[in-house]
Amino acid sequence: MNIKRGEKPFSSVRLTYLSVLTAVAIIIGILETVIPPPVPLVGFKWGFSNSIILMVLMLMGQKEGFIVATLKVIIANLLTGRFLGPSFFLGLGGSLSSVYMMSTLMKSKFGLIAVSIFGSFVSNLVQLFLAATLFIGSGKVFYLSGYIIGIGAFTGFLNAIIAYGGIKWMKQIDILS
Amino acid sequence: MRQFQSRVKENNYTLFQKRDLYLYTILIFFVITAVYFGFAFSKGSVVEVRINGTVQYRFSLEEEGQKSIQSNGKRLMDLLIDQGDIRIINSQCPLHLCERGSLKQSGVLVCVPQKVIISIVRDEEPVKDTDGIDLITG
Structure with missing residues (x-):
């Protein structure tokens, strides 16, 4: 984050961006609960709201990424009535770990597609680990990991394209200047 | 700004x-x-049902028909065994996500809210950690 000394950490422009992007992420998160998930396992969704988190990371930084991810998981789960259920904990662990991973990789100047795919990879692994330890009590859920990570790579790829295109479009129609 | x-x-x-x-x-x-x-790891002919990490049911894949899975006197779900494949039906969990897949598709069936995991194991695999729980083999 490049905030100069004396400048407020949250200017109104940043705050507006943060709110709008959070709202979009929540909406995508809720819509995803209506679409059948790719894997028959609670807490696993397509994960398209990750494209918004990618945008936040591109525009702002790690701290904002964590804010958006946490708010998205809490509010989307509250609105769909799954708050504090298994899918809430799996979602929270997954998205926080993926934000951390993606922002670290972004700082090391990896390409967006790899960043996004690896974010979903880490998120899936953490979710499987949480499911195995907290809920199932058996490591056999990892049998699903190849399948889940394959689907995660597919959406991760799409998410990177969406985020890249979204930022480009925002620049084109001049709302970012 | x-x-x-x-x-x-x-x-x-x-x-x-x-x-x-x-x-x-x-x-x-x-x-x-x-x-x-x-x-x-998911080859074999014995179906193993673990509830909360412990093996509670084991039965052969060849027995076709429905099986009821219970835990502490509460019915959790039914299993439908059909032509070497298994599906979960009539699950008591709120989202019914576990009813979407079959065992052949994914290698393992999981119901997170009920803490149930269903997998295929080999015949000779010894049954462990059944402390205090009745083991039903069929």
Whole structure:
């Protein structure tokens, strides 16, 4: 984050961006609960709201990424009535770990597609680990990991394209200047 | 405000970089190992139902029909065994996600809210950790 000394950490422009992007992420998160998930396992969704988190990371930084991810998981789960259920904990662990991973990789100047795919990879692994330890009590859920990570790579790829295109479009129609 | 704008204008994120190959290699390696082990371990003819980590039911894949899965006197779900494949039906969980797949598709059936995992094991695999719980073999 490049905030100069004396400048407020949250200017109104940043705050507006943060709110709008959070709202979009929540909406995508809720819509995803209506679409059948790719894997028959609670807490696993397509994960398209990750494209918004990618945008936040591109525009702002790690701290904002964590804010958006946490708010998205809490509010989307509250609105769909799954708050504090298994899918809430799996979602929270997954998205926080993926934000951390993606922002670290972004700082090391990896390409967006790899960043996004690896974010979903880490998120899936953490979710499987949480499911195995907290809920199932058996490591056999990892049998699903190849399948889940394959689907995660597919959406991760799409998410990177969406985020890249979204930022480009925002620049084109001049709302970012 | 100006800071934010300059950050937005300066960021030149690219879709691809040469160094991404390292990440892709790790990923492909992981997926291949996972798929290999998933297939290697899920061969056999015995269905094992674990509830909360302990084996509670075991039965042969060849017995067709419905099985009721219960825990502490509460009915959790029914299993439908049909032509070497298993589906969960009539689950008591709120989302019914576990009813979507079959065992052949994914190698393992999981119901997170009820803490149930259903997998295929080999015949000779000894039954462990059944402390205090009746084991029903059929």
